[in-house]
Amino acid sequence: MNLAYTIVTVLAALWVGFSALSVFIHAKWVVEPLAEYGVARRWWPWLGAAKAAGSLGLLAGLFVPVxxxxxxIGLVLYFTGAVVTVARARSYAHLPFPLLYLAPVVGAFLLGV
Structure with a gap:
């Protein structure tokens, strides 16, 4: 196993896990934009769970690659959906934020290929 792949994967998992935790604890900097984008509050726990599962899946992937x-794949779809949601809300200044979570996930994948 490549050391760079392992480091980037662990960092990506921690970064996405932090994002999930931010949703679960209703961090102001996360939930206010979600409400602004029109994301229903009942979806927030599911969004956090999806990110948490993706984070754990990245770590598990170090041992079981599939x-x-x-x-x-799940996280790329998730954060692509986040980009679309932000764009549809015309909150263009916020577009970089989902991309900041997407980039290390894709980077880890590319290092592992």
Missing amino acids: IGVLAT
Whole structure:
């Protein structure tokens, strides 16, 4: 296993896990924009759970590669959906934020290929 892949994967998992935790604890900097984008409050726990599962899947992928690939696919779809949601809300100044979570996930995947 490549050391760079391991480091980037662990960092990506921690970064996405932090994002999930931020949703679960209703951090102001996360939930206010979600409300602004029109994301229903009842979806917030599910969004946090999806990110948490993706984070754990990235870590599990270090030992079972197919799980990492599936987690990567899920997270790419998740954060692509986040970009679309932000764009549809015309909150263009916020577009970089989901991309900041997407980039290390894709980077980890590319290092693992």
